[in-house]
Amino acid sequence: MKIHEYQARTILRGRGVPVPRFEVVTDPAEARRVAEEIGGMVVVKAQVHVGGRGKAGGVKLANTPEEAEQHARNILGMDIKGLTVHKVMVAHAVDIEREYYVGIVVDRATKGPVFMVSSEGGVDIESVAAETPEKIFKLPIDPVQGLTVSQAAQLAAHLDDRVEVVGQVAPVVTKLYNAFVASDASLAEINPLVVSPDGKVWAVDAKMNIDDNALFRHPEIAAMRDSADESDELRKAREMGLSFVKLDGNVGCVVNGAGLAMTTMDLIKFYGGEPANFLDIGGSSSPEKVMTAFDIITSDPNVRVILLNIFGGITRCDDVAEGLIEALEARPLSLPLVVRLTGTNETRARQILAEHGMESAQTMDEVVEKAVAMARGQA
Ligand code: GDP
Ligand code: MN
Numbered sequence: 001m002k003i004h005e006y007q008a009r010t011i012l013r014g015r016g017v018p019v020p021r022f023e024v025v026t027d028p029a030e031a032r033r034v035a036e037e038i039g040g041m042v043v044v045k046a047q048v049h050v051g052g053r054g055k056a057g058g059v060k061l062a063n064t065p066e067e068a069e070q071h072a073r074n075i076l077g078m079d080i081k082g083l084t085v086h087k088v089m090v091a092h093a094v095d096i097e098r099e100y101y102v103g104i105v106v107d108r109a110t111k112g113p114v115f116m117v118s119s120e121g122g123v124d125i126e127s128v129a130a131e132t133p134e135k136i137f138k139l140p141i142d143p144v145q146g147l148t149v150s151q152a153a154q155l156a157a158h159l160d161d162r163v164e165v166v167g168q169v170a171p172v173v174t175k176l177y178n179a180f181v182a183s184d185a186s187l188a189e190i191n192p193l194v195v196s197p198d199g200k201v202w203a204v205d206a207k208m209n210i211d212d213n214a215l216f217r218h219p220e221i222a223a224m225r226d227s228a229d230e231s232d233e234l235r236k237a238r239e240m241g242l243s244f245v246k247l248d249g250n251v252g253c254v255v256n257g258a259g260l261a262m263t264t265m266d267l268i269k270f271y272g273g274e275p276a277n278f279l280d281i282g283g284s285s286s287p288e289k290v291m292t293a294f295d296i297i298t299s300d301p302n303v304r305v306i307l308l309n310i311f312g313g314i315t316r317c318d319d320v321a322e323g324l325i326e327a328l329e330a331r332p333l334s335l336p337l338v339v340r341l342t343g344t345n346e347t348r349a350r351q352i353l354a355e356h357g358m359e360s361a362q363t364m365d366e367v368v369e370k371a372v373a374m375a376r377g378q379a
Pocket of ligand 1: 043045050051052053054061092093094095096121122123191192204205206
């Protein structure tokens, strides 16, 4: 789950990271009031779940409260990479002398957290990684040992050679790491971490992604969810406990089990088709879940056919077949459906479907080939 900059700032500030004073507002007049309270130069920042807000015109400096109000008026309602801005942050603007990048991600290769720092901060780190990877210093962290004092010093020394600055950056990276671990984050970054002309270090941006599977133990973070940034499909899927990832193809997939769902997508590709989504309806394939899955998929205008691929282990195929018939009678589908039900009681299931004029394929190859052909308009 993504959280907003202001929420990540709150988490980091709670751990003692130096964060400039800020408030979040939803209308221009409030922005003016906050700018008056803060005094001096402020920065008005769009709160949306995307990076590169600065380049998109979503981060503006203001010298006066009137200017802050004007910027807030322009930024609120703005579209940034497809997301509408509903909130802006008004923050004390720091004078910037140097901009650094510090971040942590979970790394597959080292199977643990990896710290990344770069003296090329402020800009989008992906382009630094692509164009000048030598400018990013990476340090894998042993998750059991955690970030050691000497590693924190090493990271800080990589960024700046002034003792007073290193002395401030080292505790910031330690606090960032502690926040990352304590929040079950999959990513935590400060870009830029700045040094002002008076030699003081500040986190002027903050980003954290939280592992969805750990949200149950962080109710205070789960409550930070902003569904304004979530599509209706994703919200429905989440509320029903479905794992759904939208893709660009035209073969809609409803599958039970993540492994089977991925295999189904591989096979669609193998037969020259393109999956419209990944969708795992989970172990139990209750009719409500299947219907919700159908709703989500039919709302995608690209989809030409729905492929239902269920393996009946503990779930019995005949139950699934009955549930499916019931559900389809209650709410007929607007798209063609191809079905494969296999496993426990599959013969009975096939019989039930046949009684209602539906077929169930025996093999994966059969059903996938058929779905791909239908999506092409060839069957
Ligand atoms: P992003 O573009 O979404 O990553 O948003 P940032 O919060 O990183 O802001 C983009 C850029 O705006 C930063 O790299 C800074 O150059 C500038 N900026 C942000 N906050 C401040 C501030 O407090 N003072 C000054 N002078 N510039 C700022
Ligand atoms: Mn940034």
